[in-house]
Amino acid sequence: MTKSDALFVDEGIKSLIPQRSPILMVDTLYEATTDEATAGLTVKEGNLFCKDGKFTEPGLIEHIAQSASAFAGYSARLQGKPAPVGYIGEIKKFHLNRLPDEGSTLLTHIKIMGVVGNVSLLTAEVSVDGDIVCTTNLKIAIEEK
Amino acid sequence: MLTNYFTLLDQQPQQDGSILFTVKLNPDCEVYEGHFPGNPVCPGVCNLQMLKECIEHYTGKTLIISDIKQCRYTAVISPLTQSILNFKAMITEAENGYSVQGTVFDERNIYIDIKFQLTINI
Numbered sequence: 001m002t003k004s005d006a007l008f009v010d011e012g013i014k015s016l017i018p019q020r021s022p023i024l025m026v027d028t029l030y031e032a033t034t035d036e037a038t039a040g041l042t043v044k045e046g047n048l049f050c051k052d053g054k055f056t057e058p059g060l061i062e063h064i065a066q067s068a069s070a071f072a073g074y075s076a077r078l079q080g081k082p083a084p085v086g087y088i089g090e091i092k093k094f095h096l097n098r099l100p101d102e103g104s105t106l107l108t109h110i111k112i113m114g115v116v117g118n119v120s121l122l123t124a125e126v127s128v129d130g131d132i133v134c135t136t137n138l139k140i141a142i143e144e145k
Numbered sequence: 146m147l148t149n150y151f152t153l154l155d156q157q158p159q160q161d162g163s164i165l166f167t168v169k170l171n172p173d174c175e176v177y178e179g180h181f182p183g184n185p186v187c188p189g190v191c192n193l194q195m196l197k198e199c200i201e202h203y204t205g206k207t208l209i210i211s212d213i214k215q216c217r218y219t220a221v222i223s224p225l226t227q228s229i230l231n232f233k234a235m236i237t238e239a240e241n242g243y244s245v246q247g248t249v250f251d252e253r254n255i256y257i258d259i260k261f262q263l264t265i266n267i
Contacts, residue, residue, distance in 0.1 A: 021178070
């Protein structure tokens with residue numbers, strides 16, 4: 001996965017999701033199919049969710065939610081629709097292996113498991129340098145504009 | 146990490162063994178500049194961090210959320226309309242930390258329903 005081959009990077013991500021600095025927690029959408037996507041974030045110094053040199057649990061979960069939101073924004077764009085707003089409806093079976101270091105590049109794989117009405121159920125896995133740092137299931141409520 | 150997201154106003158042990166925390170949200174926190182521009186809505190993960198910090202305050206330990214069995218966000222919270230929130234938590238000691246079951250509510254609504262595990266950060 002390299003940024004040069006990615007679908008959307010840095011400023012371009014803003015066309016897919018409504019979140020802005022200081023809580024913009026995804027910087028790359030590498031690839032996307034109809035039900036799977038890979039996104040990423042390089043945790044810069046001074047990131048809102050860093051403490052004592054580590055990227056903390058709420059940051060990881062927000063990054064996953066925004067990765068899913070970017071995926072939803074990308075899918076909407078393919079259909080000629082504006083980027084929707086996504087809210088976390090439920091976090092389930094979150095498990096943390098370790099907190100990534102500040103400066104790490106997170107690679108996040110999202111798989112949509114089902115859609116009921118405007119709610120998407122997805123499973124996500126975040127890795128750094130090939131090691132899984134956390135896994136979770138999320139329900140994201142999508143509010144179309 | 147945000148240091149001005151909320152203020153812990155009170156923590157009171159309840160008859161059933163739980164702890165009732167009362168918090169005040171700060172609508173001027175910089176996180177609302179991005180969530181969302183012109184439409185301040187509490188990020189669900191910031192509320193999660195707030196609950197963790199309440200438990201840290203009560204236990205006097207630095208904690209890491211190692212597992213979330215389930216966390217349901219049942220209503221949207223805005224710092225403009227929901228300034229004061231209650232967090233009722235049943236905190237039990239578990240291996241290397243605490244197991245917590247709790248709800249976040251005010252007189253109008255239940256906002257969060259959570260079961261999670263916190264590990265003491267050594």
